[in-house]
Amino acid sequence: MSAQTPLLIVDRLVAGYETGLSIVNGASITVAAGEIVAVLGPNGAGKSTLIKAIAGLVPISGGSVTFAGHDVTHTPAHRLIGAGLAFTPQTENVFASLSVGDNLKLAAGILPRTLRADRIAEAYETFPDLARQRALPAGRLSGGQRQMLAIARALLVAPKALMLDEPSAGLSPKLVEMVFVRLADIRRSGVAIVLVEQNTRAALALADRAYILVQGRNRHEGPARALTGDRMIAALYLGGVVTDGAP
């Protein structure tokens, strides 16, 4: 971690869909520019709710979110992408009824007019599969291509950080590997990544640091490598996935 101020600071966040029923109960994470941070934990630990709350999709009732030096705790979701904080949900992360091209054009809407076409062309260069299918409704893409479109959509506006909710969900091991190789490329281009994952082994292999949440609170944190080797953590919170192979 660098000594400079982190890009994203989530401080003792309390959030939940209904008032009085919080799912995130004071979780705190920090992410430095260009860093990959994994958020792990057992089912129901509040991992997804945490990044949805940061993304502005779940009401926040306590704590704060600071991004690139600005308090964005109560910034509406549609403004965050313009501030440089992108998010791709776990399921239904593309517009199935819109063509691949329209999915990207929609996302380009927050860019200045003169930049839109160039950025879309760049996205097609990065994801040639999508360029070939640009006229196809996104609902007819394969699972892996859908995930690529969701990521391409989020990256289109050149964000400083990308938050992903279970990018490996529903994908074959081969496709998971492909997606994670992409994520490593994305980090090399300078984008910080926050990764919520059930696939602990893949997430820890990719991440620089990881947080383990239990019941909406931080339980463990540290360099990914140290957590990978910690048998107690693996057995207690990660279902033994790390040491025993497949879940």
Added chain:
Amino acid sequence: MTPQVLVDGLMSGALIGLGAIGVTLTYSILRFANFAHGEFISFGAYATLLVASGISALIVGSDHGIGELSISPAVIAASLIAMTLTAGFALALDKILFSRLRGKGAAISVVMASFGASMAIRASLEFAFTSRPAYFSPDLEIARPIVFGLKATPDQMALLAVAAVLLMGVHLMLTRTQIGRAMRAVSENPALARVAGVDVDGTIRFAWATGGALAAASGVMLGLLVQIRPFMGFDLLLPLFAAAILGGIGSAPGAFAGALIVGLGEAITVQLAGSEWRAAFAFLVLIAVLIVRPTGLAGRPT
């Protein structure tokens, strides 16, 4: 049956289409059936009547029909103003009534509220303008032959062209523009739309304004071709819903197609069985679609 039903059917199909777009937009974006949509049609017609009489009082001669049309420059100018007013009226109704009920309690409460709004607006129009029919122009128009023995009045031909332009405009707006993509995105997945940077509240307002303006256009056309009555929009509500549901509710091209089928079917029914059976056709379409193919022509299973 004479081929003349084609002209009548196309004309009423176009009127129904302009109204059905609003129904289908509100449904697809807000997930509720707005029973007050018919009143936007009546509101637009009466607003045009008022503004047009104001314009013709101020500008001498502006109430004479253009060329062979009975439509005057005053009515054309007034209809554009009335479309804006009706858009504003729809936005105001959403702000003071529907938006307060959205997301609270059962979804049916919004539908019931729209039913109440429909009655209240209709009664207010009747109170203000009486239930006696009003007309934009006292001129009588004579139908003249066009092609293949079909006859149409100059007004009918002009209004068909205007309706076709408006419907094409809406189609291009939905498919080719950023706000159109935003509307389709919000109707499919509002949360993802927000994440993608779409201002969902602004998009909802745009959908209301579009629906209101098109309803007003439909009302003016109905007023020009038939007459202006406080019940004119309410009487059109059943065909509107039949067209929107036949087309697959939420689909704008489906609503155009559904409207043409309902309009032509009504005209044929009137020819074959008499005008008292007009509404029966829309009812039959509605029942048949709901039994055979509830998702409509263009609808996708949900």
